[in-house]
Amino acid sequence: MPKLVERRADELATAATALRDAWSGRAAGAAFARLGGLRADLLCPRPALIEADQVLAEFAGRIAGAKARLDSAVAHADRSGVQVDRRGQASADPTRARTPGSAQAVAAVAGEIGAALDAARAADREAAGRLGELVGAAGTGWASPPPPGRPASGAAPAAVRQWWVGLTPAQRRWLVTYEPDRVGRLDGVPVAARDQANRLLLAQHRADLLTERRRLLGRMPSGPVELVGLRRVDAALAGLDALAIRLAAPEGPRAYLLGLATREEGRAVVALGNPDRSGQVLTYVPGMGAGLDDVAGELDRAGRVLSRCTALAPGEETSTVLWLDYDAPDFLHEAAWPRQADDAGPALHRFQEGLRATHEGDGARQTVLGHSYGSLVVGISARDHGLAADALVFLGSPGVGVDHARDLGLPSGQVWASTATDDVIRLACPPEELFRRALLVAGPLGAAVTLLDGPDRELWFGRDPSDPRFGGRTFPSGRYGHTGYWHPDNPALDGLARVVLGR
Structure with a gap:
């Protein structure tokens, strides 16, 4: 529906342009103004259409979660000798011999079924209420200008949140509709509003x-x-088109567009599932070579983590966020320096603070993952600015800017790392260490000396976070190279999902 509205608005603009070439004067000016007003009126409801899509997508997700809980209860019943009738009533199966604890099994299954049905009813009531509010707002002053004063770019997310809460719903809709560029990039504005604003800007970016x-x-x-x-x-156009397809996809968890830029190699912040409503949130920071042209591939990695979390914890709401809001290095000579990671630190800090500020209800468990050069971004941000996170994960890291987990501002038990034995990142060590290794391998007793000497875990940007001396915790990875941590058969994917879930 938003696409249809945009198409009709573009037709009005095209007609007005053609008319302007052949008509001038006072009447022409009035006609052009009227056409412009009609076009603005036509575009005004777009945020409402996007919001309705958000409500329905979240309703579908919650119903799917309730169904997963119901399936789990039915499986429990089958294992426990409990019978479930068409009304969802649990009882002991008369065809099976009674065993000690059967009454407790019936009660447990009945409780699980009741919880699943309660979740479905709550989702239905909430969706109906939110859609009712939308319909009511359409007839009582949809949008009205807010008072003067806007948070500056880079303002503290808590201050942004306080400003946003102080606005009326009509004022928020006005800002989304008429100042989408401002709303879409402000950390501290709720995810739903940022998504609406940034989707309105897609056509302009293209x-x-x-x-x-x-x-x-x-x-x-x-x-x-x-x-x-x-x-x-x-490349940016191809990436933007692929992103637009994913944003419009009816299947899978709904995508929320939290940031987009096309300068340089392009930037994007996209969430799968709503972080403001999820119990667990993973922020994924990719490494060298990441750009707008590869957003679809990076989102696929985030989606695999989300799918594994759903498999491990049916019925729980989890969100994974691709955070590509920095200028990732394109070549090795750029990745050899921490400048781009230093530049990214404040933005990642603000983003995580924003997730804390806008979350609904009890706070979510927030995990931040850095892969390759992205692990340096995460490490430097945690070291220099602090990260609103409950756990940090480093995959295929060249070092994270510190030599011990305690310097990252989190308990050492919540700092995790994994590096595959065949990951070439292990060669990213200081030049003198690389020279030493080359001499050892070239010598007649090279292999034996290397084994006796043990692996030196000093990498380009500090101690390997997978080294026990780093002070964090590790989980295993199969031999899938530098980019294979998300492979469906890699145990690293399970390990990562369990960290996100807090298990």
């Missing part, structure tokens, strides 16, 4: 990329700079 592409083509064949720029724009 138009900006197409404009840049036409400009570059107009200068071709000027030289390699234009060619590189054209390739970057084409």
Whole structure:
């Protein structure tokens, strides 16, 4: 439906442009103003359509969770010799011999079924109420301008949250509709509103990329700079289109667009499931080479963690967030320096603070995962700014900027790491150590000396977080290389999911 509204609005704009070429004067000015007003009125309900989609998607997710709990109760009944009738009533199966504890088994199954049905009823009541509020708002002043004063970019999320709570629903809708660029990037604004705002900007992002592409083509064949720029724009367009497809996908957990930029290699912050309503939230920070062109692939990794969490804890709400809101290194010579990780630290700090500020009900268990260079981003942010997190996880890390887990600001028991034995990141050690290893391997007793010497776990950016001397905890990984931690058969995926769930 939002796409249809946008198409009709674009048709009005096209018609007005064609008319302007052939008509001028006072009457023409009034007609153009009227057409502009009609176009604005047509676009105004778009946030409501997106919000209705959010409500229905979350309702579907909660019903799926209730069904998973019901399936678990039925499986429990089968194992325990408990009979369940069509009304959901549990009783001892008369065809089986009574065993000690059968009454307790019946009570346990009945409790599980009751909890599943209560969850479904609560989801139904909530969805009906939220949709009712939307319908009521449509007839009583949908949007109204807020008072002057807006939080500055980079404001503390707690202050942003306080400002947002002080607005009326109509004022919030006005800001989403008419200032989406501001609302969409403010940490401390609830996830649902940021998603609405950023989705409204998708068409403009694509138009900006197409404009840049036409400009570059107009200068071709000027030289390699234009060619590189054209390739970057084409990659960003492909990534943006893939992201739009995922945002519109009816299957799977609903995606929430929390941030988007097309400059440089592009940036995106996308959540699978609503972090504001989930009991467990994972923020995933990717490493070298990550950009808008690969958002779909990075989201697939986040989705695999979410799927494994759902398999391990049916009925629990979990959200995984792809946080690609920094300029990730493109080449090894960039990844050899911590500058881009240093630059990313304040933004990651604010984002995690924002998740804490906007969460509904009891606080969620928040886990932050860094892969490869992303682990350095996480480590430096925790070291220099602090992270609102209950656990940190480092996968395939070249070092995290500290030599001991205690320097990350979390209990050492909540700092985790895993590095595959065939991960090439193990070679990312200081030059003098790499030279020493080369001499050992080249010598006639190289293998024996290496075994006796033991693995030196000093990496490019500090001690390997998988080293016991680092002071954290580890979980195993199979031999799937540097990017295989999300492989369905890799035990690392189970380990990661269990950390997210707090198990």
